[in-house]
Amino acid sequence: MAVNYTPATKVLPVDGIRLSTHAAGIRYEGRDDLLVVEIAEGSSVAGVFTQNRFCAAPVLLCREFLKSHSPRYLVVNSGNANAVTGQKGLDAAREICAELASLTGVETEQVLPFSTGVIGEQLPVAPFKKAFPATLKGLSEDCWLDAAKAIMTTDTLPKGISKQLEIDGKTVTISGMAKGSGMIEPNMATMLAYVATDAQVEPALLQSLLKQATDLSFNSITVDGDTSTNDALVLIATGKSGVVVNDANQPEFFTLLNEVCQYLSQAIIRDAEGATKFVTIEVDTAPDMETAREIAFTIARSPLVKTALFASDPNWGRFLMAIGRAPVKSLDVSKLSLWLGDTQLIEAGEPVATYTEEQGQLEMDKLEITLRVSLNEGSAATTVWTSDLSHDYVTINAEYRS
Amino acid sequence: MAVNYTPATKVLPVDGIRLSTHAAGIRYEGRDDLLVVEIAEGSSVAGVFTQNRFCAAPVLLCREFLKSHSPRYLVVNSGNANAVTGQKGLDAAREICAELASLTGVETEQVLPFSTGVIGEQLPVAPFKKAFPATLKGLSEDCWLDAAKAIMTTDTLPKGISKQLEIDGKTVTISGMAKGSGMIEPNMATMLAYVATDAQVEPALLQSLLKQATDLSFNSITVDGDTSTNDALVLIATGKSGVVVNDANQPEFFTLLNEVCQYLSQAIIRDAEGATKFVTIEVDTAPDMETAREIAFTIARSPLVKTALFASDPNWGRFLMAIGRAPVKSLDVSKLSLWLGDTQLIEAGEPVATYTEEQGQLEMDKLEITLRVSLNEGSAATTVWTSDLSHDYVTINAEYRS
Incomplete structure (x- = not known):
């Protein structure tokens, strides 16, 4: 019932990013509800998160981990928001990160957790532990659309998009995915969106570009005026294209980034809960x-x-x-x-x-x-x-x- | 479908206040949609009005007239809000006041106009002119409930209440009525409420008591967060009971006034559009x-x-x-x-x-x-x-x- 919205049939891979989804049975039956994203070493990662004061345990950990560590993995579940779950919720999110870290040989703080779903229920750790080995085996560059489906809750359709441009004869790709259709009035970012590019962008510049694009896209939409406790938007620059974003090509790159963010945020509105307009x-x-x-x-x-x-x-x-x-x-x-x-x-x-x-x-x-x-x-x-x-x-x- | 709300079967008359309703056919068919309230000479009148910047023509006139004149009549219609109607709307409201003034021998500025209903449609003057003679003939002390019905729009039930107390062996009555069930988040007052007492209250004190009671009642309710363009609350003190509100009895009087305002504002919530809770x-x-x-x-x-x-x-x-x-x-x-x-x-x-x-x-x-x-x-x-x-x-x- 989304308004003038047909999901992209293809979201282009981004060199340096691999993804995998799994039906971990965290809450939903018979569908993928777990996503793991692997980020190549040397990538820059920027994030913006909800300003809701009851922000969820994963949001608290993301903020903490990003201060000191460069992320190598994202772990995302749908069905349970792990919000307002107190110390237990924080412990659960940390244990999930630690488990994935030990399986992949990175530090716990290099794994960023994300959750979306019901607020106020404890997040079970066991399904993650059980699902991780198979999920890691499935990592692939080319499953952005499956990933976009795995993070859906009340969404009726997955949201993903790719844009490309040529800089100095080389192709730069930006791919992104998002979920969300209710509890939407993002304040800094909307409920779970991930955008990646193979351009090389210095971290401070990446954060600044993300903030600007967010204000023109995810921070300019509302479904019900209700700001989620779990909003998070992550932008990854792997640098694998060999193109460095600099003063000269930055406007061009920003335009593309903005197009991706506006497409995804508008897709959330087109697929808003009950939307007919x-x-x-x-x-x-x-x-x-x-x-x-x-x-x-x-x-x-x-x-x-x-x-x-x-x-x-x-x-x-x-x-x-x-x-x-x-x-x-x-x-x-x-x-x-x-x-x-x-x-x-x-x-x-x-x-x-x-x-x-x-x-x-x-x-x-x-x-x-x-x-x-x-x-x-x-x-x-x-x-x-x-x-x-x-x-x-x-x-x-x-x-x-x- | 109002929640735990049975309308009062009787609203007590207030000495010095006469009311009359009429089916003027302004918008609705087969029901009273016009109310005229007559206020005895020498009464104090206080009012609070919407803070919506697109306030309606009648609200603009009420504010203007109250600055310089003591009101003798209120004229209220339902079905048409006379809001965002430009100069034409102001002219129509003024013409209605002038007509009632000439029929009753008061000044135009002593007639306060109130409208509630659809925004953005011109208010026809002819139905008022046609209805006024019969309406004035029908003026009576004892028709508060009919009045409460005549001002309803999406309300399912009329809202009226009386409270009495003894001061120095004399009985003081406060009676009130209100309408409203949607576009309710009053900012200063809610959509059309009228409260009258036979106590004698000096105008500045009356305005101050009204402001305090409003903050604890009409300014503490919301249905949809939407502030009407036509909100108005009028408090009349006729003084006919012979009781003067002074420093000694003011707390007692305020408690009663507050009870009336809270009852009416809560009645609006109980009868809120679609309310089940x-x-x-x-x-x-x-x-x-x-x-x-x-x-x-x-x-x-x-x-x-x-x-x-x-x-x-x-x-x-x-x-x-x-x-x-x-x-x-x-x-x-x-x-x-x-x-x-x-x-x-x-x-x-x-x-x-x-x-x-x-x-x-x-x-x-x-x-x-x-x-x-x-x-x-x-x-x-x-x-x-x-x-x-x-x-x-x-x-x-x-x-x-x-």
Whole structure:
């Protein structure tokens, strides 16, 4: 039921990255729920993690391990978030890392753990230990799509993408995967995304590029305004292509990285829990970025806006209600203009006389809806993507513990 | 489908207040949609209004008129909010006030207009003009419940209450009514509430008492986090009981006023769009009130918390997720405790070992659910009331333009 979203049939391998999935039976039956990613020695790794104060045990360990060690393995499970599990949860995550480390001859701190699923249940260690030997045997460069499937919870479709460009006659590949469709309003990164490139990028620059791309992609989406306890986005640069990202080619590389991150984050919205619409909210000519973001996100989170979108009801008063309640320092509504697709609804704070309900209906009937707010108070602009609020969203979250 | 809510069968008259309702056909067919309230000369009137920046034409006029004039009439319609209607909407509201003023021999500015219903449609003046003569003929002290019905939109039940106390051997009455069940997160006042007393209260004191009571009632509820463009709460003191509210009896009077405001605001939550649960969220031992309120409201607004409440699912990880993402300056989760009813879930940031899913299920199965968060970081405390997010909420807001 995803909106205009067909998963990629192929995600290109990235030299220096091998992956393997396994049905470890951690929670789900009859499907892969464990992913191990092997990262070649000498790679740079950058990560951004949830700002939720109840961040999960694996997030705490990732932050700790990344301070002092260069990661060689990622271990990811779906079905159990290992969040709000106290010291026991931390111990379990560490034991899982230690086990994988001893099997592969690296240090415990070189294994980064990730979990997604139900919050507040203890993560069993035994299924990991049992599954690791077979999982490691299966490591392969060419199973990104299987990996994207193994990390799904309420997702209906896997999310993966590859982009390539030529630099100095050499091909650089960026491949990425993500999961997530509910509890989505990332604050630093979204629930589990992994992007890798064979370019060589110095660690500080890699972290900076990741932060910039995150703000334009994963930090610009919302399904329900609820920030996960487990959000994590990891960017790996193996350097195996022989291309070094430098001042000259950095813009080009960043554009590609941004395309991958935007594709994956938009795929999360297209596959959002119960989504029937893909909604783009643009706010421009704002006095500052904070005002632009607050207004865009207030519209994007409003249950009344989201139910009107679900109903394809051009009840545009709700858009203005949401703009008017946004927690911004100041807002001169008499300067504000509003467009629904190509149809202008509001000019200088007043309804456009020529607007007809039929025009509005035509725009709202579309699967992809764009709302544009011009504040005419400055030059800041932002774009946010969101989904609607449907019966299926309620059903999924009322009847199912992810 | 309201939760544990049976409307009062009687709302006591208040000496100095007469009311009348009429089926003016402004939008709805076959029901009263117009209310006129007459206020005796010499009464004090205080009001609080929405902080939504797109506030409606009637709200703008109320604010303007109250600056310079003492109100003698309120005119209220349901079905059309007269919000985001530009200069035309302001002109219409003013014309309605002028018409009622000329029929009753008061000044235009002594008539306060109120509207509730669809945003963005022009309010027709003719139905008011046509209905006013008959409506004025029907003025009576004893029709508060009819009035409460006439101002309903998506409400399923009218909301009214009376409280009395003895001061110096004389009886003081406070009666009130309110409407509202969606687009509810009042910021200063909720969508249309009227409270009157026959006590005599000096205007500045009346405004101050109203502000205090509002913060403890209407400003402490949320259905969907969406603040209406038309919120208004008016408190009238006619003085007809002969009792003057002074320093000595003010605490007693305030307690009663607070009871009326809390009853009405809680009635709005009990009758919230699609509500199947009445939820009380208490946050205590917070470092400051702002932190307490942000945490309480973040839980109350969270779609994932609200769908878990609808499902009676003790998925308490969602409560912690919401607490963890609350936009507060600081939060030491290692001190935090959490109770669901009488069952403790979290002690000092970790799950309580003796907790069982059965205990949680027992609490979540109740119609009235209390969640208590102790931060153990200070002495600030707050209580917020909210409803769940059900299929009916989606249906009501997707299929119906209120």
